[in-house]
Amino acid sequence: MTDVIDAVLGERAEGVRELRQQRPAVVAHTQGVYDALLDGPGAASVGRERLIAAAVAVAELAGAPELAAHYAGLGTAPAQGDPVLAAILRHAALVTSTPAAATRADIDALAAAGLSADDIVTVAQLIGFVHFQVRLLAGLTLIGAGHE
């Protein structure tokens, strides 16, 4: 079974396949989060293309161009000048680089842009999950490189 982590690892996936399969529940739930984030009811409410654009931005800011390219390949870019997307991207950059600097006013700014409480949780999970993927991909790449 190929999942998104394998797909982004590409040729490096084979070297860590057995290792990943030692925790099959992690493989399954990691893909489950991805599917729920992009195809669940929460995605429809925020706008799938906005979530994808945010994932591209977070992956780029986290130094993961291959993951960013994966997300960029999923769909069409949202319209330029979308104020909701602008608010999401501003928030994503803050949470990526200086999460401890976030304040209640940053959540209020998302609400003021038109996101519901449910939407704000979906956006927060999307940002957090991309950071999970970035570290998992970096770690698997390092472990796999030692056995070439």
Added chain:
Amino acid sequence: MSEQSVRSAESAAASRDGEPGSEVRSVESGRRPGGFTQEQLDWVPWVEPIRLADADARQAPLLEGDRGVGPYFRVLARNPEVLAHRSGNDREIFYGRAGLGRAERELAATVTSRHNGCEYCASVHSRFTTALSKRGDDVQRLLDEGNGVRIDERWDAIIDFVDALAANPPRAGHAHIERLRRLGLTDTDIHDLVLSAASFSWANRLMLTLGEPEVPQAD
């Protein structure tokens, strides 16, 4: 319009702030933690948690037992499909059988939380690390001095690798992996460290941005 009413209008969609029963509020300065601690902290949400009584058929199973008491999981239950898989992932990463010992998985969660500045997450997972390792003094030094602390060969190698992986962008390199291998960690062990650091690179960003820690009221 007063500053207070502007703020209420802006947060209307995210909370029932000011309405009866709202759990959203700002923590008074005197109740903010003074630094990293192994003491119990509370967490106050900036996004309104669902009420347990309002949980639907997708949400209710995610909020059984302790999970329905505090506000954190009731906030995340606003996207129940994501929370269900996230919780399943974390259960395996921290409680799954075989692999790295539980104490060092919790150590990696503490180191990641220390890196990101999440006092709430660090308090919970430093307590777990202490309970599992019986090394409360070493854990406290980590909290006090930060990830540059020097403890012993094995913990230093773990701390350095996890701190580098938690950095944004990650700066972990081959030298970190080689050092862990020389100390006897298997690829399975290192994979478990990676999963713990990855999980908390995510969890810290939820706890730091959807609410804030509070020192509980003295009894």
